[in-house]
Structure formats: C-alpha cells, structure tokens
Amino acid sequence: MSSFPFLSALIVVPLIGALITAAVPKGKPRQAKFIxxxxxxxxxxxxxxxxxxxTAGDRALQFTEHYSWVPDWGLNLSFGVDGIALVMLALTxxxxxxxxxxxWNDADAEKRNVPTFFALILALQATMIxxxxxANVLLFYIFFEVMLVPMYFLIGxxxxxxxxxxxxxxxxxxxxGGMVLLAAIIGLWVASGGVMDWQALIDGGPVDPTLQNWLFLGFFLAFAIKAPFFPFHTWLPDAGGAAPAGVAALLVGVMDKIGTFAILRYCLPLFPDASQTFAPLAIALALVGVIYGALVAIGQTDLRRLVAYTSIAHFGFIGVGIFxxxxxxxxxxxxxxxxxxxATGLLxxxxxMLAARRGSSxxxxFGGAGKLMPLLAGTFFIAGMASLALPGTAPFVSEFLVMLGTFSVNKPVAIISVLGIILAAGYVLWMYxxxxxxxxxxxxxxxxxxxxxxNLxxxxxxxxxxxGILALGVYPQPVLDIINPAVESTLDFVGVTDPAPTVPTAEPVATGDN
Structure with missing residues (x-):
C-alpha cells in the first residue's frame, strides 16, 4: 500500500476548504461557491x-494510519477502512x-451568509468522513457528536x-443518543482495561455476556436514533422537511447511514452474543418501520415530508438485512x-427544484407540471421509480438481496417486508x-x-x-465484490454462518420392461 495518508487527507482537505470558504467576504458569494x-x-x-x-478480497482494514494521541491513556488516532466503509466514503x-x-442559490436570500453556508457543508463532509x-471507538464518538454542529446550523x-x-x-x-453512547463507551473502556482501538478490542475477545447486553443497548440506542429506526424516527420528518433540499439529501443520504454503518462496525463485532440476543427485537422494530413509514408516507400532503417518511421505511429494510x-x-x-x-438524494x-419554482412543496x-417541464418531470420519474425499487434501478438489487437472504432464515419476516414494497408503489405513483x-x-x-x-x-x-442509479441497477458486481468480504468478516465476528442450501432430492425413476 502507499505511504500517502489517504484517510487523514480526506478529513483535513474539506476542513481546510471550510476554513478558506468561511474566510471569503460575504459580498463575494460566487467565489465561496467555487472554492x-x-x-x-x-x-x-x-x-x-x-x-x-x-484490494477487494482483503478482509482486514486497509489504508491504516496510527498517530499518537494521548500516550498516558494509551489512545491513538487510528484510521482504517474495510469494504463497507469504502463504499460509504464513495457515497459521501x-x-x-x-x-x-x-x-448553488439556496443561501442567496437576503441576510444569509453564503460563504458560511458552503463552509458548513464542507465541515459536515469532514466529520462524516x-x-x-x-478505527478507534473514542475517536469515532468525537466525530459522531461534532457533526451535529454543522447540520444544526444548516437546518436552523x-x-x-x-x-x-x-x-x-x-x-x-x-x-x-450521544450521551447514552458515551456512557456505553465508558463502560467498554472500564471492561477492556482502557482499550479503545477497534482492532485491539476485536482481538481481545468479547466482554462478559451480561455486560455485553447493557453495552449493546447503549450503542444500539444511539445508532437507532441516528438511523433513525422506529420509534426513534420522529425528528427526521421535521428536519428533512425544514432543511434546504441539498442539505436534506446529505442528512438522509449519508448522515443517517452512519447509524446503520456503526451497527455493523461496532455493535455486531464488539458484542456478538448480545447482537444475537437482541436481533429479534431489532428486526421487529425494523419491520414496524417498513410498514409504518410507508403508510404515513401515503398520507402526506408535503413532498419533503413524504420523502422523509419513505426513508424511514427504507431504513427498516436495512435493519432487517443487518439482523x-x-x-x-x-x-x-x-x-x-x-x-x-x-435515489433519495436525487429525490x-x-x-x-420543484419547490423553488413553485414557491411551495x-x-x-402542483398538478400537470410535467407538461411545462418534461426534463424535470422525467428526472422526478426516475427518482421515484428508484425509490420504489423498480427492476433496472440500483435499489432493486439491494432490496432483492435483503429479501432473498432474509427468506432463507426467516420466511415470515421476509413476507411481511414485501408489504412495504407494495405500499412503496402506492405512495410513489400517487405522488408522481x-x-x-x-x-x-x-x-x-x-x-x-x-x-x-x-438548466445546464x-x-x-x-x-x-x-x-449511478442505472449503472448499479444493471451491473452492481464491482461494488458487491468490495462489500462481500467485509460483511462475511462481520458475520464471522458474530459467530453466525449462512444456512446450508437445500437441494431437493430427486425421486427414483422406476424402470422396467414396457
């Protein structure tokens, strides 16, 4: 591998960009945008x-970096990515x-500071990355909390x-959620003897089973709020409905995924026994989210809130797939x-774009707006079809894999989840x-x-x-090759294996003289 510090550069570059953008005079918004x-x-x-x-087949963390942080406490600034983290970096x-x-024009209204707006977006990108x-639990927590600040100001x-x-x-x-997570991290610190490095915690083996349950719940609650899973979802429709469209795309498209990413990175490998213990509860919450989010989306009269509620249903599918x-x-x-x-970022x-033109969401x-703006209507149609996972679009592949993998171990859960797919067709087609x-x-x-x-x-x-939606809908294999080894490694930590395929036994063919 190269000695170039890729991961720290991915954090430092947007932070430097945020500082430079914020320093641009308020009267030069165009300059801030281009920077x-x-x-x-x-x-x-x-x-x-x-x-x-x-290296797609390598299960170990790659591009690793380690820097001394607080030597007296044995803390290091540790960075590393597996296939799951890499695809999330690419999405960001x-x-x-x-x-x-x-x-580009969202912050141009009177009395709004345009350079600060774009500086906050870069700061948000750095913290999400x-x-x-x-690769250090405490370092993760710091980024997990600090990213709230730029998003708070972008919305507010x-x-x-x-x-x-x-x-x-x-x-x-x-x-x-962050306070609960901090309490759980302190508990993990004590139980592990002050170890916070992710790989060292994995190598040290799981903590006491009873303590695992409490620590898992602390981590899971924080990540369930971030995702958000039902019933911790109520902040999302308000935030998604009030945020500028681009900010909402980052909020739901990337920031919320940190919750589900963290479940895979921390909850499952660090607390394997507790993960299996609470899997039925997690699946139940995810299933409720699938149905509830779809039903409430159908009843929405505001486009922004409708899209936000569809995301609650989609996060339910992700939760089912994980557990x-x-x-x-x-x-x-x-x-x-x-x-x-x-898909939801595009939506x-x-x-x-529609709300900016109409002055309302x-x-x-609306009504018949496609007659006036055929290209925008076509883009809206593609986004809607991707949201309902139409075959040929990227979400179909992922939804199919979730259903296929779930059906092999829990048929009732997979069957109930299908109802969410049917409801998705209803709210998307009704909206369009x-x-x-x-x-x-x-x-x-x-x-x-x-x-x-x-316009251009x-x-x-x-x-x-x-x-991206069409390419991954037709040929997702390169991305799957990156994700698969990391998922297999995570399941190995949990101590579960895929069910053996069932091959029907052929009936013996009777032979004899005619």
Whole structure:
C-alpha cells in the first residue's frame, strides 16, 4: 500500500476548504461557491484513487494510519477502512459536490451568509468522513457528536418554515443518543482495561455476556436514533422537511447511514452474543418501520415530508438485512445504504427544484407540471421509480438481496417486508400522478419559473446520480465484490454462518420392461 495518508487527507482537505470558504467576504458569494466545489472535487479525486487501489478480497482494514494521541491513556488516532466503509466514503464523496451544485442559490436570500453556508457543508463532509474512517471507538464518538454542529446550523439558519424547531429537535434527539453512547463507551473502556482501538478490542475477545447486553443497548440506542429506526424516527420528518433540499439529501443520504454503518462496525463485532440476543427485537422494530413509514408516507400532503417518511421505511429494510445475519442480506443492506443515498438524494434534490419554482412543496399546489417541464418531470420519474425499487434501478438489487437472504432464515419476516414494497408503489405513483400528470393547474402557467425546465447546472447536478442509479441497477458486481468480504468478516465476528442450501432430492425413476 502507499505511504500517502489517504484517510487523514480526506478529513483535513474539506476542513481546510471550510476554513478558506468561511474566510471569503460575504459580498463575494460566487467565489465561496467555487472554492467549496473545488475542495469537494479534490475529496472525490482522492476517494477515486482509494477505490482503484483497494484490494477487494482483503478482509482486514486497509489504508491504516496510527498517530499518537494521548500516550498516558494509551489512545491513538487510528484510521482504517474495510469494504463497507469504502463504499460509504464513495457515497459521501459523490453526493457532496452534487449537493453543492444543487444548493448553488439556496443561501442567496437576503441576510444569509453564503460563504458560511458552503463552509458548513464542507465541515459536515469532514466529520462524516471521520466517522467512517475511525478505527478507534473514542475517536469515532468525537466525530459522531461534532457533526451535529454543522447540520444544526444548516437546518436552523438556512432552512424553511419551522427550521428552528426542526434544528433543535434534531439536535436534542441526537444529543440524547450521544450521551447514552458515551456512557456505553465508558463502560467498554472500564471492561477492556482502557482499550479503545477497534482492532485491539476485536482481538481481545468479547466482554462478559451480561455486560455485553447493557453495552449493546447503549450503542444500539444511539445508532437507532441516528438511523433513525422506529420509534426513534420522529425528528427526521421535521428536519428533512425544514432543511434546504441539498442539505436534506446529505442528512438522509449519508448522515443517517452512519447509524446503520456503526451497527455493523461496532455493535455486531464488539458484542456478538448480545447482537444475537437482541436481533429479534431489532428486526421487529425494523419491520414496524417498513410498514409504518410507508403508510404515513401515503398520507402526506408535503413532498419533503413524504420523502422523509419513505426513508424511514427504507431504513427498516436495512435493519432487517443487518439482523437477518446472512451474507446475502447483510450485503444487500450495505448496498441498500449506498443505493438509497443515490435515489433519495436525487429525490430530495428534484423536490427542492420543484419547490423553488413553485414557491411551495405542497402536493396540492402542483398538478400537470410535467407538461411545462418534461426534463424535470422525467428526472422526478426516475427518482421515484428508484425509490420504489423498480427492476433496472440500483435499489432493486439491494432490496432483492435483503429479501432473498432474509427468506432463507426467516420466511415470515421476509413476507411481511414485501408489504412495504407494495405500499412503496402506492405512495410513489400517487405522488408522481398528483404533481406531474393530470389536468394542468392553471396557477402554474402564471408562474414564470414553472415554465423553466432544467438548466445546464441542474442537468450536471442530477446526471451523476441518474448514472449511478442505472449503472448499479444493471451491473452492481464491482461494488458487491468490495462489500462481500467485509460483511462475511462481520458475520464471522458474530459467530453466525449462512444456512446450508437445500437441494431437493430427486425421486427414483422406476424402470422396467414396457
């Protein structure tokens, strides 16, 4: 491997970019935008090099870095990635410049500081990357908590109606989860004799089974709030509905995935016995989320809140895939994390474009809009079809793997989950029909922005996401090759194996004279 510090560079580069962008005078917003875009593209380039140099079949952490931190306490700044972390890094690196492009004019309103807005996006990117690359539990916790700050200000200062309420609710929920996580980390510190390095904790073996249960619950609660799983989800519709469209795409597309990523990275390998003990509870919560999120989405009248509730249902599928404990379901869950980020990121961005043109995100304020903006309507259609996991789109592959892997070990759970797929078709088609099709709303023809289809900047924004959705829908194998070994390694830590395939026995063929 190279001696170049890829992982620390992925954290430092956007932080430097955030500082430089924030220092741009308020009167030069265009300069701040291009600086932010430039630094986000540098992160994308570094990540692309890592993806090329990553050894797909290696289960060990790669690109590892270790720096002395607090020697008296035996703490080091440790970084490393496996296949799961790498694909999440790639998702973050792709979505950030897309979000910057989509948010190009979001902070241009009077009295809003444009450089600060884009500096906060870069700071958020750095902290999210920090959670994916940390190989030290305490270091992970620091990034896990610090990333709340830029997101809080992005929602509270630059969001829409009820932005302050949504920002405070998001912060309090996340802070509560962080406090529980800190208590669990302290317990792990004591039980392990002060060991916080992830690999050292794995090599040291699991802690006492009774203590495992309590520590698992502490970690899981924090990550379930972040994901969010039912019933810890109530902050998401408010935050997703109030945040600027691009920020909402990062919130649901990447930040929420830190919860499910952390379950795979920390809960399962560090507390293997407790993971199996509480798997039925986790699957039950995930199943409720699948059905509840879909049903509530059907009843929404606001596009932003509808998309937020669909994400609750999708996170339920991810939860089922993780705790089914099969390679297929686990790989499907990780791939779902990536594909959901692409599909829902595109959906939030398109909804933001529609709301900016109409001045409203209420479904009733549209109707027949596709007649005025065929390209935008087509993009909305692709995003919607990906959200309901239409075959040929990326989410279909991940949803199929989750269902296939779950069915092999728990048929009732897989069958109930199918209901969520059926409901998804209902809310997506209803949403599209009410906004893009049908009789043209006369009020739309009076609005000049509603007669403007996608411009060049908007086409450049949505194209990478559409290409990713279609490419991974047709040929996901390169990504699966990266994810599979890491999922297999995680299941080995838990101590579970895939069920043996059942091969039907052929009936003996009777022979005799005619």
């Amino acid at each position: 932010a875009m430039g630094f986000s593209l540098v992160v994308l380039a570094i990540t692309a090099v890592m993806c090329v140099r990553f 690196a792709v979505l950030t410049p897309v979000v910057i492009g989509a948010s 920090g959670t994916f690359v940390s 200062s630059y969001g829409g109606l009820r932005r302050q309420y949504a920002a405070v609710k998001f912060f309090l929920y996340s802070l509560l 089914a404990f099969t390679t297929q379901s686990g790989t499907g869950a990780v791939l779902y994390m990536v594909n959901h980020g692409l 939030f961005i398109v909804v933001g 209420q479904i009733a304020d 029909q009410r906004t893009m099709q049908g009789t043209l709303n006369p009020a739309l023809t009076e609005l000049k922005p509603m007669r403007r289809d996608l 900047r908007e086409k450049l924004v949505v194209t990478p996401l559409i290409v």
